[in-house]
Amino acid sequence: MINKLREIFISLIFFEDITTEKTEHYHWFRSDDNRLIGIAKEELSQKDLTLLSAFLQPYHVTIPEMTSEEKQWNNLLDGYKPDTTDIAPYRFIYFSFSKFQLEPASFKEAIQAFFARKVPIIWRNEHEGIIVETNPDPNLSFDQIIDILMSDLYVKIKFLIGPCHDSLTKVKKKYAMLVQGAGSAFPHSEKSVIPYTEAVPYILLNQAEPNFLDDAGTIILGGFRHDEEFLKTIEMFITCNLNISVTAKKMHLHRNSLQYRLDKFAEKTGIDIRQFHQAMTVYLAILAVKT
Incomplete structure (x- = not known):
């Protein structure tokens, strides 16, 4: 069905493929397999909207608008070349929580309380994304963060803790490997907090x-x-x-x-x-x- 729609509406995009576009420029719908698809508002007539709403569920995206720092990271992860590859040490932390159980804005507000400075959060959809932690705190316990968040927000959350990096070289590939690790480990590991090294065996098995x-x-x-x-x-x-x-x-x-x-x-x-x-x-x- 998606391929047929794409033949009709050339602007059709999945939410996780959003790069620099703003979500408010699209009408959003939830497909039968729970994926969010957007079609540019300028491409849709009222008749189109009525027809699409008959077999797709209209959806209002609640992802917080990106800060300037988040936009910079989002561009890097999308393949834009950095002005310089030198950067303070950083790591990506992939997170995932139960679908439709928590507003992204509420998660963002809660997670920021555990860091000394506001950390960029890049969303893949409304329940998954990455936290970019610069100058990682070795004393920060994500097991404790999980316990607090789950007791406060009443929702199951998982973290995949990426390795530390000190260069933006191949940053898109580093991000892709973390996403692959989460996709391989989360469905099979009972742990709420998984170091990236423990995700590698799952990646190998999936291949x-x-x-x-x-x-x-x-x-x-x-x-x-x-x-x-x-x-x-x-x-x-x-x-x-x-x-x-x-x-x-x-x-x-x-x-x-x-x-x-x-x-x-x-x-x-x-x-x-x-x-x-x-x-x-x-x-x-x-x-x-x-x-």
Whole structure:
């Protein structure tokens, strides 16, 4: 349907593709798959509006208008060349919250309270976007921010914390990689705050052939592939840095019980996950099964 509409209305654009245009120059509609599409007001007659409203839901975009600093970042992320590549250290933080549960302006007001200065926020749609943090504060805890925001706003929020950069070289690519990481990790990770390094395995798995993932899960995990409780224990052990004491505490298990499960896995598969490289192989196989 979208392709047919685009043949008729050449100005049709998805909200996430907005660059320097102002949203108020468009009439907005929500499609059946919950994407926001806009058509330039000057291209639509009243008859067109009536017809479109019959099969698309008219929508009023509530994204806050960009500040001058946000416009500069938005241009950079869209591929505009910077005047200079030198810049203070910065990082991108991707955020996502439940659709239609929170006004973007309310989120923006709430998030600004955690930073020493107003941070640019670039929206991809009304529930996802990135925060640009310059001179990142090493003491800033996004886990604490999540707890406060979720208790105050009553909405589920996720963050993907990007790595620090000190140059604007390939800034568009850096942004694209963060978006890809969020798209790969958010649907599968139960964590509310995910460092970018933890998103990389999900990106790799998303690029692998489905048959390979299926075979890897079967070959590596063997008879444990369909034992969700056992795999949860193994995954917890790996994410706890192969520390038996920490894992046993988190799983509410006796150390001996955990040790028995690790020994059983090694006996049945020939893989000792107490060894780092073998543990990483198993971890990827578990993620493959879960995805």
